[in-house]
Amino acid sequence: MNMFRNPILRADEWRHQLLIFTAGLLLFETLTGLSIYLLPFSVSNQVMVLLHTVGGLVFVVPYAWYQIRHWRLYRPAKMHNVKLTGYIAMFATVVAGVTGLVLTYQAVFQTKIGRVWDLIHIVSTFALLAALLPHIFVIVVRDFKARAGEGMQPIINMEKRFGFQMLLAVGILGAMVALGVYAYRPVKLVNEFPPDYSHLYGPDRPFAPSLARTSTGGAFDARSLGGSKSCGTSGCHEAIVREWEVSAHRYAAMDPAFQAVQNVMAKQNGPESTRYCGGCHDPISLFSGAKNIFTDDLTNLIGYQEGVSCIACHAIKETDVKGNANFVMTQPRRYMFELHEGAAPRFMRDFLIRAYPRYHIESLQHRLFKSPEFCAACHKQFIDQEINKVGWVQLQNQYDNWRKSRWNSPGDPAKTIECRECHMPLLDSYDPSTGDQLDYNRTASDGKHRSHRFLAANQFIPTLLKLPGAEEHVALTEQWLQGKYEIPEIAHKWKAGPAVPVELVTPKNIAPGQEVKFQVLLANNKVGHDFPTGPLDIIQSWLEVEVRDQNGREVFVSGRRDARHFIEPGSFIFKAEAVDQYGNLIDRHNLWEMVGVRFRRSLFPGFSDKAEYTFICPGDVPGNSAQLSAQNEYQFRVPTDRITELNVTARLLYRKVDQFLLNFLLGEEKGVTSPVSMVSQDTKRIEVLAAGAR
């Protein structure tokens, strides 16, 4: 009698320790696997991920031993249902095991698990279930039907015992999960306002006059919105964090100009009023209730250090085209150990996020992020009655500028360039988030990430704050301003060339004593919104024009700065001069007092502007002729100092912060001045005819 028919041998097989151990682990692995796959994100699911991984590792050797033994034992049997399901189950288990090992390796040593490996792991699990359940079920049913047969009772008893042992194994391992959940001590978030929090604008509008809101309507612990640096550890989003670290989003609250203006506003209008700024500049402090009465520091440490942190953007789930920080921020649940300090917790957190990334992606990635309307929430600003008592005053509005410009053709990606396409260009990357098959410039495997440098026009603050990578960032910003920053993926619709070119229109020749009229034409060629844009009460872009003769002697100048860094009056300048209700200049960024603008000049996309200059062409330089001639060997030589040509140079310059404001905010004695960048330039030569030639 072979063993297939030997009840004693079969009963022994059912109670074999290796079977019990292996099957118990397999059952646990299967159940935890299904739970991880099917149940929502939770601490218990994360504990299961950990136990599933450990269980899987423990499972490998005993299973291999058991499987080989089992195979050798039943190999001689004729092929039948049980044997077929056994083979399939074996194959599925091996596949699940191997893919599990690969996934574990990837989660531990790489930055993300492979999607295909993950899929195979899941499918093989279902294959295992589809094969193993009938494999056992058929045997048990067959034995049950034959229970009256000779020697069957011990087998049935052992099968029952096996069943109880499996249940016990599930119970033990379930208890381990429960224990894991119980033992885990999360960082307790305090989602509460300070006890003395001022609800000046009503109990249901704790963040007013900002339009920013939380999904709960209550406070969010600052820690839940911070921790941006942790995104860049362990090789995951290192490049992105490095880019963000020096970006305007990062220093939105740290910016000394912002801090100074916030303090001025608080002193003048009360600390609650600064919540208006907080929605976009300092959301972490705003939502954690830091902008409160009787508070010296209106920005808390995390808010200060991280400004618009990773979470602050990625946790926004709703934005309104009204702008002015009209968004709803959620508080994504954190993975286990995510807020803990130390190497071990960091390892565990990284492992969990990589091995079980679904929630990480779901909670922090959203189709909305592609939309210009998402950016509009903070890049469209107005002030209304709650802030200024005066009523609606429109301020910077990059969104509608862009929306109504030639860069926007709704529905047509070939003609449209949206915010992210310019300000978040694609970069070669090892980031786990590379690839995006939804984006029309990209593919699922493009090996690139979108830059989080948000390159724009601030070439001042990164250096002032000595941020990491400031020099590189400023150099890139200058390239950006000059239109030299190339973005290959949009090159077909965003042609190469200067962003805002200048072109001199000068006469070919002129006679001494004649009036020289020349023009500088400017064009907003590549900027997706007004140039310049942003707070134009602060930003300045102006033309510096020089006319020199052939010997470099100055004939005419405009747009130069004096020793105190002020631009000379009368220069051609892009800026705004806002005024308050008394007609006083808004020169401290005190926009809450603004009622009008007595001067404003900027360039809408595709618009051209013109500056005109006039001067009298000089003749020979008095006195120099004789003096120079005397030094020459030959008295009859043609005087070398006759003005024969005029070289005209026009430069469009740019600086982020005007000098008056800097002096006011930081103190003139500090000698801080905003660096000046050249946006574009042009030169022309005018021939000066000999006197009487005309």
Add this chain to the structure above:
Amino acid sequence: MSGQLSRRNRKLLFTASGIGLVLLVTVAVIWFQFKPEAPYRPGEKITGLTSELARSLPQDAPRVQFVEVAKISGIDFQHFSGKRSSQLPEDMGSGAAWGDYDNDGRLDLFVVNQVGPLTLSEQEVKNSPARCALYHNNGDGTFVEVAAQAGVDYRGWGMGAAWGDYNNDGWIDLFLSTYGENVFYHNNGDGTFTDKTRPSGLGGRNGFWAGAAWADFNRDGFVDLYVCGYVQYSYIEPQQVSMQYDVEVPASINPSTYQPAHNLLYRNNGNGTFSEISAAAGVEDVQGRSLSAAWCDFDEDGWPDLYIANDVSDNVFYRNLGNEKFRDISHAAWVADYRGAMGLAIGDWDGDADMDIFITHWLAQENAIYSNMRTQYARLKDAKPGPLKFMDEADRYGLGQSTLDYIGWGTSFFDYDNDGKLDLFAANGSTFQERDKPWLLIPMTLQLFWNRGASEGFYEVSAASGEVFRQKYGGRGAAFGDYDNDGDVDVFVVVNGGPALLLRNDGGNQKNWLKVDLRGTKSNRQAIGAKLRLVAGESVQVRQVGAQPSYCSQNSLIEHFGLGAHTQADTLAIVWPSGTQQILTGMAVNQTVQVVEGQKP
């Protein structure tokens, strides 16, 4: 048996199929879960994007239709002849003015034209078919064009027009603002006009002149004239236009490129001549690129104040001090709107008996409705009105976000459905050139806003108000008046570079109305500046004659009141510019009441 499987093999096949099926279902479910999202498209509606200021068409919107009837009414007006040469003056005109020049009791229409591109030679100007037109109202809903025989067929670059009876002879005279020298036509009373530009003192100044508004600012009984100066434009030879990469809007049509021009205030000397006193009066507005000016006594001190819409520069509010001097209180009154302002509507939209200001703006800028806060800021101790302050409430009352996509020009408050609340119309049209055909400007749709009451504000009802609102035009001037005398207000729109539109109001007169035609005796003959306060039941409506400049245009001076279901107007109080007050009571509805100053109607 060959061809038949054994029982075992059938079982094996069944088992394998079963497992295969389970796997297939599993893969299918997983595949479904991983089904890729549709690719992102620019401008798509994404979950999470909201627009809390957006307003949909209300169910109870009036069923009034505006029907375009220009051609069938005999108005075959074509603005501009030829192709633009991308120069600012070509793009800014023109306007129109309703007025009964022959005193036959019917509104006639003067329409301003531009001959063509600035590159035209003198001869080409003379031969241009595009000339100003005077449409005589035949009284049957049709017009006949009589400009040539009347002597007002001006050929040039006309901007705006306004009828003003400068000599109080009962025959309205015509002022025409231009890019060039302004023109003044004296009405001879026989259907003809005499050019009195130079003798009157209203000419002799070349400039880029825009909106003009008549008012008796010094209350001497003669109407004075304010003329907006836009920019100090310098003609650009076409070859001088920059060839820089991808310029869409050359400097020659960018108003920021040019220095602002000063404005003109012509005081009527009462002897047929005018004196320009803007500097002495303090209303030159040298910093403003002015396009429209409204005379209105906003502070109710009896003296008409002046509000000026300036393009790409602060709007200006000049308070009339009563001594031929004005004070700039733009900032103090919180109404120094700095956006690109074109047209002005003046009226009491919220029924609080003070005059508010609606402003049409450039692209990507919300239109503004500056509500007069005199009533709201009344002093607690004696309920006297507070200091003159305005507040822009466009966002909350439906006029902000809904206008971001448009460049607005001609506009006025008017009660098109006769429900007793002032509605708004905006003639829109872009200043951008077509990319492929730069000699054409991009057209836009017109907008009609229905006032649903002071608590809610305005709803755009264009979609339900006629086919004309589905077409696109380069709208500029718009003039409002009941030309067919059927009790509802019609609109005439001048289209830059295209045929003009006469929008006949069909159905507005389903509700009751009253029109008031004033004739001054002590005051100026047209009663410009007269204030009307009409009470019908709980409804109080106020008007000031001639206060709405629209854009380069002039509305009918016959004041129109919608009365809804009221069957009589209980009280009509009139305060004439001279100070004379008259009160009329118990007037029947659906009629035009003629009131002569100091006489019973």
